[in-house]
Amino acid sequence: xxxxxxxxxxxxxxxxxxxxxxxxxxxxxxxxxxxxxxxxxxxxxxxxxxxxxxxxxxxxxxxxxxxxxxxxxxxxxxxxxxxxxxxxxxxxxxxxxxxxxxxxxxxxxxxxxxxxxxxxxxxxxxxxxxxxxxxxxxxxxxxxxxxxxxxxxxxxxxxxxxxxxxxxxxxxxxxxxxxxxxxxxxxxxxxxxxxxxxxxxxxxxxxxxxxxxxxxxxxxxxxxxxxxxxxxxxxxxxxxxxxxxxxxxxxxxxxxxxxxxx
Amino acid sequence: xxxxxxxxxxxxxxxxxxxxxxxxxxxxxxxxxxxxxxxxxxxxxxxxxxxxxxxxxxxxxxxxxxxxxxxxxxxxxxxxxxxxxxxxxxxxxxxxxxxxxxxxxxxxxxxxxxxxxxxxxxxxxxxxxxxxxxxxxxxxxxxxxxxxxxxxxxxxxxxxxxxxxxxxxxxxxxxxxxxxxxxxxxxxxxxxxxxxxxxxxxxxxxxxxxxxxxxxxxxxxxxxxxxxxxxxxxxxxxxxxxxxxxxxxxxxxxxxxxxxxxxxxxxxxxxxxxxxxxxxxxxxxxxxxxxxxxxxxxxxxxxxxxxxxxxxxxxxxxxxxxxxxxxxxxxxxxxxxxxxxxxxxxxxxxxxxx
Numbered sequence: 001x002x003x004x005x006x007x008x009x010x011x012x013x014x015x016x017x018x019x020x021x022x023x024x025x026x027x028x029x030x031x032x033x034x035x036x037x038x039x040x041x042x043x044x045x046x047x048x049x050x051x052x053x054x055x056x057x058x059x060x061x062x063x064x065x066x067x068x069x070x071x072x073x074x075x076x077x078x079x080x081x082x083x084x085x086x087x088x089x090x091x092x093x094x095x096x097x098x099x100x101x102x103x104x105x106x107x108x109x110x111x112x113x114x115x116x117x118x119x120x121x122x123x124x125x126x127x128x129x130x131x132x133x134x135x136x137x138x139x140x141x142x143x144x145x146x147x148x149x150x151x152x153x154x155x156x157x158x159x160x161x162x163x164x165x166x167x168x169x170x171x172x173x174x175x176x177x178x179x180x181x182x183x184x185x186x187x188x189x190x191x192x193x194x195x196x197x198x199x200x201x202x203x204x205x206x207x208x209x210x211x212x213x214x215x216x217x218x219x220x221x222x223x224x225x226x227x228x229x230x231x232x233x234x235x236x237x238x239x240x241x242x243x244x245x246x247x248x249x250x251x252x253x254x255x256x257x258x259x260x261x262x
Numbered sequence: 263x264x265x266x267x268x269x270x271x272x273x274x275x276x277x278x279x280x281x282x283x284x285x286x287x288x289x290x291x292x293x294x295x296x297x298x299x300x301x302x303x304x305x306x307x308x309x310x311x312x313x314x315x316x317x318x319x320x321x322x323x324x325x326x327x328x329x330x331x332x333x334x335x336x337x338x339x340x341x342x343x344x345x346x347x348x349x350x351x352x353x354x355x356x357x358x359x360x361x362x363x364x365x366x367x368x369x370x371x372x373x374x375x376x377x378x379x380x381x382x383x384x385x386x387x388x389x390x391x392x393x394x395x396x397x398x399x400x401x402x403x404x405x406x407x408x409x410x411x412x413x414x415x416x417x418x419x420x421x422x423x424x425x426x427x428x429x430x431x432x433x434x435x436x437x438x439x440x441x442x443x444x445x446x447x448x449x450x451x452x453x454x455x456x457x458x459x460x461x462x463x464x465x466x467x468x469x470x471x472x473x474x475x476x477x478x479x480x481x482x483x484x485x486x487x488x489x490x491x492x493x494x495x496x497x498x499x500x501x502x503x504x505x506x507x508x509x510x511x512x513x514x515x516x517x518x519x520x521x522x523x524x525x526x527x528x529x530x531x532x533x534x535x536x537x538x539x540x541x542x543x544x545x546x547x548x549x550x551x552x553x554x555x556x557x558x559x560x561x562x563x564x565x566x567x568x569x570x571x572x573x574x575x576x577x578x579x580x581x582x583x584x585x586x587x588x589x590x591x592x593x594x595x596x597x598x599x600x601x602x603x604x605x606x607x608x609x610x611x612x613x614x615x616x
Contacts, residue, residue: 036607039613097484104489121489122474201484205432205475207613215477219434220605222352224377229603 022230034228035235037108039207048239049211050124051192054131059185062139063177068149084141087134092197099130100202122204127212130199133194138191139184146180179254186247190240265517290448307340309543314364316351317480318501322563329559330550333538334543342543350478351437358531359383365535365544370437373595375527388529397525398551399565402586403445406486406495406502406517413493418449422467427492429474431482438479440603442496445522448587452520466612503564517581523588
């Protein structure tokens with residue numbers, strides 16, 4: 001217990017507290033002024049929107065991936081399973097540069113879409129793609145173990161009782177997976193909010209259009225303006241905290257229902 | 263099956279850690295012998311200094327460190343090891359200010375060295391410690407265009423044309439991009455006779471044609487060269503030459519009628535050299551940058567040598583007729599920074615939405 005608390009304080013609590021202390025050096029009105037600058041607000045919108053869309057896509061794709069990895073056998077499955085973590089291991093800048101060269105108009109994938117008149121790199125779509133890339137392991141790795149442990153008896157029972165496959169999925173499997181999906185979603189979303197390395201290369205970084213909040217924080221730091229940077233960072237932290245808190249609330253509600261409450 | 267897989271991974275990881283630990287231990291024991299500090303050079307002494315620099319000087323300092331090592335060891339009875347560190351200039355300055363023990367800094371602009379000075383590590387007055395405002399080599403901002411210059415981009419005025427797509431990094435995050443911005447400003451000031459509203463209009467149009475506003479100079483080069491974005495890249499002369507060297511058939515350099523003299527700054531980090539007893543070798547390290555040999559190395563790496571005779575040797579490489587303004591025409595970095603790049607400054611106003 002003591003070790004846990006000490007570790008938690010040194011590694012998490014104190015750095016976070018110092019963030020708050022740093023910001024507290026500013027007047028409240030100054031903080032408001034910094035975080036309501038139109039460019040900053042626009043960057044919040046870009047970051048939140050792309051992170052949300054990417055995490056929703058990840059929640060869906062992640063479940064499908066986990067499903068395939070658990071329920072199907074095919075050659076190369078182990079390798080595929082191992083590859084899920086690669087986005088964690090890869091330096092984000094490397095991911096960003098390779099994604100950009102793939103999705104730019106001159107790249108393999110970007111070229112195909114460019115012919116259809118869709119620009120991917122240097123737009124919000126590009127940002128979303130980078131975020132999907134770095135967020136996917138969170139959902140897969142939270143859903144997978146739950147799916148592995150899911151007792152096939154439930155599904156068999158549902159089948160015997162005459163439920164169709166889709167009905168079984170929606171009424172039997174999904175409720176079991178839901179807490180894991182929410183956790184994965186929350187983790188991926190939190191990660192996406194702070195992602196810098198992979199996004200700055202593909203984003204184009206146009207103010208108001210594709211400028212993400214972490215980039216604004218970086219530019220404040222370049223100007224040696226620590227307090228503005230921490231003020232903006234604090235907003236991001238609050239957003240991430242809120243999301244994780246909401247996810248936990250849903251979890252608590254879910255587990256109550258599972259235990260027979262309301 | 264899964265269990266064995268994890269066991270093998272764990273075992274190999276453990277092995278790797280042991281190897282790393284052993285090697286780092288042997289490194290540590292080696293470095294303790296070099297670290298015995300003292301001010302006067304003794305016989306057989308080993309010095310080690312750290313040079314914290316910025317991104318595009320990588321190739322330059324690989325060559326220079328070699329030359330300096332030879333020079334030092336031929337004149338002294340001691341050896342010297344130089345550790346290089348590269349990264350975005352502003353970020354590197356921050357790291358030194360926060361305690362990265364650099365003996366010398368060789369950064370992209372005076373403003374960044376000032377940040378280290380403000381942290382109390384460099385004594386004021388460092389600008390005049392070495393010749394020519396402590397900038398041994400200079401560079402400037404040029405245009406890199408696609409081979410044959412299909413959009414016929416010849417000067418800053420062409421960048422305001424609607425059919426031209428521009429790549430330049432964000433001056434808020436990139437030291438290099440600040441030079442780009444100021445060079446464009448200098449041209450517009452001359453063109454419009456200092457009519458500030460017209461100048462601002464021009465700069466606004468220019469930035470509205472920027473397709474990708476990368477966070478650093480290398481990122482911008484990457485967008486232009488590898489990802490084929492835009493028609494013109496505003497680049498450091500040395501970076502432009504490097505791209506040209508790599509892809510001689512794809513690009514050419516256009517030197518605009520007016521540009522800015524970019525003066526990278528070098529300085530000794532006083533607090534660190536006094537602590538490590540490396541002041542003498544660090545001073546010689548920076549002084550030797552002005553020698554003919556080092557100036558030639560700078561020229562070979564596409565930096566403009568500050569030594570006139572050596573510069574003349576490179577007359578066929580650099581356009582020496584270019585009209586160069588300096589940062590002093592903008593009232594120095596502090597003033598230029600406050601006016602152009604601070605929060606709510608001119609650059610922010612350009613992107614203000616109506």
